[in-house]
Amino acid sequence: MENKSQPNKNKEKTNKILLGILITLLIIALGVGAYFVFFYGKENEKEKELAYTGLIKQISDGEIEKIEMTVGQTSIKVKQKNIEEEKEVIIPNTQAFIELVQEKVAEGNSIELIQNPENTFIKISQTAFSLLPTIMLVALFILVFKMQGLGEKGKVYDADTVKEKIKFDDVAGLDEEKQEMIEIVQFLKEPKKFNEMGAKIPKGVLLYGKPGTGKTLIAKAIAGEAEVPFISMSGSEFIEMFAGLGASRVRKLFEKARKVAPCIVFIDEIDAIGSRRSSGSGAESENNQTLNQLLVEMDGFDTEETIIVLAATNRPEMLDKALLRPGRFDRQITINVPDLKGREEILKIHSKDKKIDENITLKSIAEDTAGFTGAELANILNEAAILATINKREEIKQDDIEEALKKVTVGLQKTSRVISDKDKKLTAYHEAGHAIVSRYLETQEPVKEISIIPRGVAGGYTMYKTNEDKNYISKTEMEERLIALLGGRAAEKIALNDISTGASNDLEVATKIAKDMVTVYGMSDVVGTISINTEKDPYELQLLGEKYADAIGAEVKILLDNAYIKAQKLIIEHMDKLHEVAQTLLKQETINEKEFEKIFE
Ligand code: ADP
Numbered sequence: 001m002e003n004k005s006q007p008n009k010n011k012e013k014t015n016k017i018l019l020g021i022l023i024t025l026l027i028i029a030l031g032v033g034a035y036f037v038f039f040y041g042k043e044n045e046k047e048k049e050l051a052y053t054g055l056i057k058q059i060s061d062g063e064i065e066k067i068e069m070t071v072g073q074t075s076i077k078v079k080q081k082n083i084e085e086e087k088e089v090i091i092p093n094t095q096a097f098i099e100l101v102q103e104k105v106a107e108g109n110s111i112e113l114i115q116n117p118e119n120t121f122i123k124i125s126q127t128a129f130s131l132l133p134t135i136m137l138v139a140l141f142i143l144v145f146k147m148q149g150l151g152e153k154g155k156v157y158d159a160d161t162v163k164e165k166i167k168f169d170d171v172a173g174l175d176e177e178k179q180e181m182i183e184i185v186q187f188l189k190e191p192k193k194f195n196e197m198g199a200k201i202p203k204g205v206l207l208y209g210k211p212g213t214g215k216t217l218i219a220k221a222i223a224g225e226a227e228v229p230f231i232s233m234s235g236s237e238f239i240e241m242f243a244g245l246g247a248s249r250v251r252k253l254f255e256k257a258r259k260v261a262p263c264i265v266f267i268d269e270i271d272a273i274g275s276r277r278s279s280g281s282g283a284e285s286e287n288n289q290t291l292n293q294l295l296v297e298m299d300g301f302d303t304e305e306t307i308i309v310l311a312a313t314n315r316p317e318m319l320d321k322a323l324l325r326p327g328r329f330d331r332q333i334t335i336n337v338p339d340l341k342g343r344e345e346i347l348k349i350h351s352k353d354k355k356i357d358e359n360i361t362l363k364s365i366a367e368d369t370a371g372f373t374g375a376e377l378a379n380i381l382n383e384a385a386i387l388a389t390i391n392k393r394e395e396i397k398q399d400d401i402e403e404a405l406k407k408v409t410v411g412l413q414k415t416s417r418v419i420s421d422k423d424k425k426l427t428a429y430h431e432a433g434h435a436i437v438s439r440y441l442e443t444q445e446p447v448k449e450i451s452i453i454p455r456g457v458a459g460g461y462t463m464y465k466t467n468e469d470k471n472y473i474s475k476t477e478m479e480e481r482l483i484a485l486l487g488g489r490a491a492e493k494i495a496l497n498d499i500s501t502g503a504s505n506d507l508e509v510a511t512k513i514a515k516d517m518v519t520v521y522g523m524s525d526v527v528g529t530i531s532i533n534t535e536k537d538p539y540e541l542q543l544l545g546e547k548y549a550d551a552i553g554a555e556v557k558i559l560l561d562n563a564y565i566k567a568q569k570l571i572i573e574h575m576d577k578l579h580e581v582a583q584t585l586l587k588q589e590t591i592n593e594k595e596f597e598k599i600f601e
């Protein structure tokens with residue numbers, strides 16, 4: 001949700017509209033001319049190349065349903081979602097294109113790729129072709145309006161407008177994150193003080209988190225607290241235009257930032273430009289230019305320039321490592337979906353400006369919305385307000401909320417998982433199992449946070465503090481790691497007398513560790529001090545003989561079996577704590593380090 005307010009812009013706007021009309025008239029004239037040229041002229045390859053760059057974007061955006069191609073031919077047929085007619089597009093390189101599409105499919109894009117073995121292709125017909133100029137005309141129209149909007153795209157909110165706008169108080173939950181941001185706010189307010197002291201403030205902060213978790217909101221709040229301008233842009237805006245434009249836009253964005261500094265520059269969806277640089281298609285090399293420009297800009301301003309760049313993404317694994325180097329985005333903050341308390345606070349904030357029945361308990365709504373983001377919660381209250389209006393009520397009633405919740409959850413079921421009580425209990429015991437078991441293992445790191453809020457594919461998680469100075473891992477440590485990994489499964493079995501698929505990733509990781517212990521680190525007495533890398537060379541194992549393979553298998557199994565037995569023992573021994581942790585999780589969904597330790601006092 002953007003807060004748009006542009007005062008004193010009316011005059012400029014009228015000018016722009018006039019200019020727009022003029023350009024449009026000119027283009028109509030040009031377009032009519034072009035129509036005749038094209039209609040009687042030859043096929044225009046340029047137009048198709050243009051379509052290719054667009055196609056790549058559409059593929060990424062999941063707008064393409066079906067692609068039909070004939071192997072070796074550069075002309076392909078494309079079917080867009082919700083559009084009946086198929087389009088023909090010329091592609092520069094069939095093999096590279098196939099790879100690109102396959103990559104997208106692997107990423108979860110649902111594209112049907114049909115590869116015809118022989119020359120069965122029917123060329124585009126004359127009637128369809130005559131549509132081309134019309135399409136061009138429409139495209140030009142769109143282009144003109146886009147160009148007009150260009151100047152407005154890097155939106156600047158001046159200090160005054162930001163002032164009464166978003167503050168940290170408007171951001172619910174995220175207390176620790178806000179704490180981290182306070183230092184940036186102070187720096188923006190009094191950069192001199194920091195510079196005189198020789199203190200270095202990060203230039204860039206990356207915010208990781210699902211869409212709607214409040215990344216934009218918190219970035220705006222920093223600007224609001226520091227009373228500095230907020231300049232924002234979305235990564236996808238950088239690449240939607242023609243070649244070279246992305247880079248020049250980045251340059252312009254920073255030019256503007258320098259003019260109004262101190263300020264916040266916010267780049268949403270940074271993965272759109274900052275994806276890992278790989279060789280390949282035109283669209284990707286376009287990204288490279290844009291990304292390189294961003295890196296140049298970030299390296300270019302020194303800390304005295306008081307521009308803080310905040311960037312957001314929900315796909316951290318996609319980011320080019322160059323972005324994370326010191327002096328760039330060297331600080332990263334994860335923004336998680338809110339827990340029970342956070343959800344209640346978010347609901348409170350968003351019910352402030354609504355007429356709402358006093359008897360409504362926000363807590364009960366919060367309880368029913370595990371896994372929901374801030375944006376989804378705001379949406380529920382908004383839907384409820386709409387329903388209350390439609391139902392001609394004086395104020396929002398519990399019924400409206402419940403109906404809104406149903407409406408939103410049914411609509412959301414695909415994206416947000418609504419978690420059943422049974423699943424919650426299972427996850428709670430599973431995660432408590434990991435935490436309890438590792439608590440009693442000497443070599444394992446202390447628990448930092450336990451949660452039953454789903455994250456990615458996992459139903460919950462247990463986070464440990466990390467010790468980064470470590471260079472070597474001992475055998476004992478690895479054995480205990482296996483026990484901790486199997487603690488989740490062990491808890492399910494003993495506390496609930498059943499086991500679930502929830503442990504599959506734990507088992508995978510544990511098996512890999514056990515295998516490495518035996519084959520890579522030579523930690524098994526039976527197999528011996530030997531390193532066999534079966535992944536690099538599958539024949540190495542064969543050369544050693546079947547006996548070895550059997551011995552390795554047996555040793556891996558023994559390691560895992562022993563670890564599982566030990567995990568179960570620990571669970572049985574500390575059953576009371578397991579119940580306590582699991583029940584606390586069910587009540588408040590997350591347990592932090594302090595709360596966890598308190599249970600053991
Ligand atoms: P993101 O940038 O992570 O996709 P946004 O910051 O755009 O998410 O959030 C969208 C909207 O959801 C916000 O404008 C706000 O109304 C609501 N929202 C999200 N998180 C919070 C929060 N922690 N507190 C209050 N409102 C929130």
Ligand code: ZN
Nearest residue numbers: 430488503506
């Ligand atoms: Zn687990």
